[in-house]
Amino acid sequence: MTKKFTKLALAAGVSAAITLPASAVAEIRIGIAGPMTGPVAQYGDMQFSGARMAIERINASGGVDGEMLEAVEVDDVCDPKQAVTVANRLVNEGVSFVVGHLCSSSTQPASDIYEDEGILMITPASTSPGITERGYELVFRTIGLDSMQGPVAGNHLVSLDPQRVAVVHDKQQYGEGIATAVRDTLKESGVNVVMFEGITAGDKDFSSLVTKLKQADVDYVYYGGYHPELGLILRQARQADLDAVFMGPEGVGNSDINTIAGDAAEGLLVTLPPSFDEKEENQELVKAFNEKGEDPSGPFVLTSYTAVQLIADGIEQAGSTDPFDVADALREGSFETPIGTVSYDEKGDMESFEFVVYEWHADGSKTPVN
Amino acid sequence: MQDLLYFCQQLINGLTIGSTYALIAIGYTMVYGIIGMINFAHGEIYMIGAYTALIAITGLATLGIAWLPLVLLIALICAVIVSSSMGWAVERVAYRPVRGRHRLIPLISAIGMSIFLQNYVHLSQGSRNIGFPALIEGGFQFGGDESFQLSISWIQITIFVTTFICMSALSLFISRSRIGRACRAVSQDLGMANLLGIDTNRIISATFVIGAALAAVAGLLLGMYYGSVDPLFGFIAGLKAFTAAVLGGIGSIPGAMLGGLILGIAEAMTSGYLSGEYKDVISFSLLILILLFKPTGLLGKPEVEKI
Numbered sequence: 001m002t003k004k005f006t007k008l009a010l011a012a013g014v015s016a017a018i019t020l021p022a023s024a025v026a027e028i029r030i031g032i033a034g035p036m037t038g039p040v041a042q043y044g045d046m047q048f049s050g051a052r053m054a055i056e057r058i059n060a061s062g063g064v065d066g067e068m069l070e071a072v073e074v075d076d077v078c079d080p081k082q083a084v085t086v087a088n089r090l091v092n093e094g095v096s097f098v099v100g101h102l103c104s105s106s107t108q109p110a111s112d113i114y115e116d117e118g119i120l121m122i123t124p125a126s127t128s129p130g131i132t133e134r135g136y137e138l139v140f141r142t143i144g145l146d147s148m149q150g151p152v153a154g155n156h157l158v159s160l161d162p163q164r165v166a167v168v169h170d171k172q173q174y175g176e177g178i179a180t181a182v183r184d185t186l187k188e189s190g191v192n193v194v195m196f197e198g199i200t201a202g203d204k205d206f207s208s209l210v211t212k213l214k215q216a217d218v219d220y221v222y223y224g225g226y227h228p229e230l231g232l233i234l235r236q237a238r239q240a241d242l243d244a245v246f247m248g249p250e251g252v253g254n255s256d257i258n259t260i261a262g263d264a265a266e267g268l269l270v271t272l273p274p275s276f277d278e279k280e281e282n283q284e285l286v287k288a289f290n291e292k293g294e295d296p297s298g299p300f301v302l303t304s305y306t307a308v309q310l311i312a313d314g315i316e317q318a319g320s321t322d323p324f325d326v327a328d329a330l331r332e333g334s335f336e337t338p339i340g341t342v343s344y345d346e347k348g349d350m351e352s353f354e355f356v357v358y359e360w361h362a363d364g365s366k367t368p369v370n
Numbered sequence: 371m372q373d374l375l376y377f378c379q380q381l382i383n384g385l386t387i388g389s390t391y392a393l394i395a396i397g398y399t400m401v402y403g404i405i406g407m408i409n410f411a412h413g414e415i416y417m418i419g420a421y422t423a424l425i426a427i428t429g430l431a432t433l434g435i436a437w438l439p440l441v442l443l444i445a446l447i448c449a450v451i452v453s454s455s456m457g458w459a460v461e462r463v464a465y466r467p468v469r470g471r472h473r474l475i476p477l478i479s480a481i482g483m484s485i486f487l488q489n490y491v492h493l494s495q496g497s498r499n500i501g502f503p504a505l506i507e508g509g510f511q512f513g514g515d516e517s518f519q520l521s522i523s524w525i526q527i528t529i530f531v532t533t534f535i536c537m538s539a540l541s542l543f544i545s546r547s548r549i550g551r552a553c554r555a556v557s558q559d560l561g562m563a564n565l566l567g568i569d570t571n572r573i574i575s576a577t578f579v580i581g582a583a584l585a586a587v588a589g590l591l592l593g594m595y596y597g598s599v600d601p602l603f604g605f606i607a608g609l610k611a612f613t614a615a616v617l618g619g620i621g622s623i624p625g626a627m628l629g630g631l632i633l634g635i636a637e638a639m640t641s642g643y644l645s646g647e648y649k650d651v652i653s654f655s656l657l658i659l660i661l662l663f664k665p666t667g668l669l670g671k672p673e674v675e676k677i
Contacts, residue, residue, distance in 0.1 A: 037497040039600060171647065198647040202606055204596045207383035208641035208649075215376050215518055228499050228598070235504075235597045239523050241511070259501035260598040 028063075028321055029070050030055065030311060031090040031119075032304075033083070033100030033110065036075035039228050042254050043102055047124055048073065049294045050304030051099050054312075057288070064312045067321075076110070078103040087113040095119065096323050099307040102300070104128035104174040111139050120323035122310060124303035127249075128173050132347040138327050140344060142303040142310065142337075143273065144353030146174070149249055150181020152355040153222065153271045156369070157182070157247065158189040162220040166195035166213055166244075168233075170225030175201075178249050179224030194218060199229060206233045210240045218244050226251040231260025238264035245269065250299050250355075255364040268360040269369065273339075273353070276302040282338050306337040375513055375520050380642035381635065386526045386595070388634020389533035393588040394611035395618070395626035396540065397457075397581025403557045403621035404577050405469065410480040411460055413608015414487035415582045419453040419589030420599045421495060424502055431503075438505060442590075449586040456487075457582025458575055466571070484608075491601040499600045502593040529591050536584055537627055544623065549576055557621070610653075617657050619670025628668055632656075 032051045035044035055069045063069060072093050074086035083106035090098060091113065098114055098121040101107040107126040114121045115136045122140045123131070129145045157165060165186055169179035176198065186193050194216050199209060210233065213221060221244050223230045230252045237244070238261075247269035258265050277286050277296040285305070289296035296302060310330060315321055318329035334343035343351050358366040394416055401409045426448040430441050464483045468475045509523030544550040555563040556573045564570045592607070593599050610633065618629025633653055640652040660668065 037492065039497070039499060039602075041497055197645050200646070200650065202602065204592070204603075204606070205383075205387050205637075207386065208380055208638045209646055211376070211379045211383060212642055215372075217518075228600070231499070232596055232598065239504075239507075239509070239525075240521055241519075256499060260499050262501065262504070262597070 027070050028067050028097070028315070029072055029093065029095045030308065031072045031074065031093065031095040031098040031100065033074045033076050033086055033090065033098055033106075034102040034125075035078040036073075038077040038079070040078045040103065040226055040251075042256050043125065043298070043300055044075075044078075046298035046300040047100070047102055047304045049289075049298075050124070050296075050301035050306075051308050053285075053289060053292070053294070054305040054308035058308070058312050064315050065319075069308070069312065076101050076103075076106050078106055080105050080109050083107070083110040084113065086110075091117045091119065096321060097311045097326075098122070099124060099304055099311070101126065104131060104177070105172055107131055108173065111136060114138060118323055120311070120314075120326055122307040124307045125300045126174075128177050130173065130177070132349050136348070138323055140307075140310070140327075140330060140348040141350065142306045142339060142342065143300075143350075144355060145349060146178040146181050146249075148353060149271050149355045150178050151185045152357065153178075153247060153249065153269075154182045154185025154189070156269070156271075156357045157186060157220055157222065158191055160220065160245075162191055164192050164194045164216065164218045165220045165222065166197070166216060166218040167193060167222045167224070168195070168209070169198055169223070170201040170229055171198040172201055172225065174249075174251060175223075175225035177224070179222065182222050182224065199225075199233075201225065201229060203229065204232060206236050207240070209233065210237050210242055213237070213244065214240060214242050220244060221246045223248045223252065227254060227257040228260065231257045231265070234261040234264040234268065247271075253299065253358070253360065253366070257360070258362065258364045263362045265360055266362040270358050270360050270366065271355045272358055272366075273299050273303065274356045276339050279338075285338055302338045306339045306342065309337055310335055310342065372518055375518055376642070379520055380638045382520075382522055382526065383642075384635035384638030385631065386529050386634070387637065388614075388631040389529055390588045390592050390595075390630075391607075391611050391614045391634055392627045392630025393533055393536060393584050393591075394607060395615040395630050396537075396584050396623060398612050398615040399618070399620055399623060399626040400553075400577045400581050402615070403623075404553065405465075405560070405574060407465065407473065407476045408480065408612070409460075409465075409578075409581070410477070410608070411464070411483040411487055412581065412585060413604035413611070414484050414491075415453050415457050415460070415604070416585035416589045416607060416611075417491065417599070417601065417604030418456055418487065419449040419582075419586030420502075420593040420603055421491060421589075422452040422586070423449040423590040423593055424500065424599060427503060427505070442505065446587065446590055449590050450583045453582045453586035453589070454579045457578040457585075460487075461575055461578040466574075488601050488605070495601065497601055499598040502597050502599055504597055505594055525591075525595050529595065532587060532591060536587055540580070540584070540623065543580075549573065553577060613653065613657055616667055617660055619667030622667070622669045622671070625667055625669035632668075 034047040035041050059068050076083040076086050087110040102125045104126040107123050120138045124142050127146045129147050167179050167183045169175040250272045253270040286296050314326040314329045318325040331344050357369045359369050397412045423445040426445040464479045506525045511519040511521040513520045552568045552573050614629035614633045615626050618625030636653050637649050640649045
């Protein structure tokens with residue numbers, strides 16, 4: 001059924017590619033899918049802000065081969081069910097390119113639909129390795145993988161010479177994936193991992209977990225998941241006088257964690273993509289963001305910007321707006337973007353992507369740790 | 371000794387969460403006891419209580435009022451007033467017009483109300499977590515050595531004490547006061563109570579108001595305990611409280627208290643000794659087991675066939 005569908009979509013795509021240039025549609029529609037509402041809406045803001053800026057700037061400089069880009073924005077609330085609904089809506093809207101989704105658990109089901117319908121998708125934020133492991137032709141990302149981020153976090157913990165480490169996760173694709181990668185790295189280096197346990201995302205009470213961590217006498221805790229739960233764990237750990245250093249992935253690194261955890265967020269270690277906004281060559285772009293009153297420093301702003309730019313560059317390189325041609329162009333070429341030189345492997349993963357360890361502070365600022 | 375302390379600590383954690391489940395469960399059980407419907411919007415009333423308390427606390431802080439007992443009192447009064455009026459309004463708007471129809475109709479009306487209230491708060495307050503100031507900080511520790519000490523925070527003690535006071539007051543109210551007696555009469559036989567001159571509409575409204583007021587107290591306490599609120603705050607808590615009410619025997623007030631405590635302790639012990647992943651598995655298995663052997667719940671009375 002799916003195969004037949006893919007072929008059909010392919011045929012439709014090819015025939016569309018043949019007929020479209022003749023009818024000269026002066027618009028390329030790009031879907032932007034991410035959470036506008038819900039508990040991780042803060043990350044969605046970063047994504048939309050980056051993608052909008054890229055579309056504005058590309059249009060201001062004459063568009064892509066004379067055709068303007070137009071954004072179709074949809075809200076997936078970081079909920080897998082909602083992600084499927086909005087993916088279908090984008091199909092109905094007739095978009096050929098999507099920047100999104102944000103949460104790995106949303107990206108995965110949505111990408112099935114895009115692949116079937118012949119839509120090219122670039123996720124600026126989903127780090128779960130599973131997304132690009134299914135041999136899909138039209139799935140790309142502008143961010144690294146948990147399997148790259150996990151070892152960075154794990155090796156940093158190893159370098160701190162921990163005695164007893166606990167690894168906790170939220171049982172979701174992103175959180176558990178990265179927690180497993182961290183645990184494996186720690187075990188390979190002979191670190192004593194005393195606990196590997198899941199919590200329920202959306203829970204509020206972590207006092208039992210905190211008591212257990214205290215009893216296990218851990219000095220480091222790695223948490224795989226997002227900030228609403230980690231914020232509460234930090235706060236409840238502080239109340240119970242648990243004396244351990246916490247570490248988390250980029251899903252916990254935003255200022256909302258300070259709202260929830262308060263002072264308890266001080267000293268939290270976070271692995272994040274490097275601050276692209278501090279790079280010399282991006283200063284002109286940073287200025288453009290500042291003039292709009294937006295903050296380009298979030299981890300997903302410039303990755304989203306890059307995703308849009310790659311779509312535009314891919315279309316130019318391929319000389320066609322057919323998603324399959326663009327996908328080939330992306331795999332073959334190498335592109336200069338705000339996040340550095342991007343080139344893709346067969347699966348659609350970036351050939352190199354770096355993560356950096358930061359120390360988080362109670363006022364929401366961060367400093368790099370070496 | 372270590373193991374005993376660990377057990378006690380998990381017991382305290384369980385009792386804290388259990389007492390708040392009990393406070394919320396009262397609202398489910400009273401409404402069910404009187405009109406035999408499940409008020410699915412009750413979790414949302416609790417969430418609105420937490421939001422109102424937060425707004426009141428923030429407002430007082432901008433006015434420069436910082437004396438803790440006064441802040442807590444005003445926040446509590448605001449939360450109780452807003453939640454109670456919400457409870458009253460929900461009954462008037464969504465339940466009274468469909469009362470006495472097929473029992474599915476009020477149920478669907480209740481689910482609709484719950485979705486409406488959740489989205490109303492989404493729109494008016496935003497969907498992100500909002501930090502709740504920890505007004506009651508600190509605690510004390512005792513027993514054990516350097517590595518593990520039993521610790522109880524003041525907020526946990528506040529939760530126990532407040533729950534205990536609310537429960538005792540409610541029991542007294544139901545057993546001694548005029549309205550309480552009318553409540554019991556209505557729950558035994560609504561039609562007969564009506565014939566004997568009890569204003570049943572007023573009593574039913576009173577039930578919703580009392581349940582909502584207790585939920586507002588729980589909202590303020592748990593907001594402070596967890597330190598953040600979001601529009602989905604009431605959903606899981608409501609589900610757990612409903613489970614507690616069924617566990618203890620829906621319709622029975624002491625049953626709701628017992629059910630809440632058992633559920634809280636079961637959850638804490640499972641995460642403490644097994645793994646947090648099994649927390650919900652164990653609590654719901656417990657529910658199924660109890661319902662298998664005692665279908666009316668722990669303290670529920672079997673329904674008497676009225677001839």
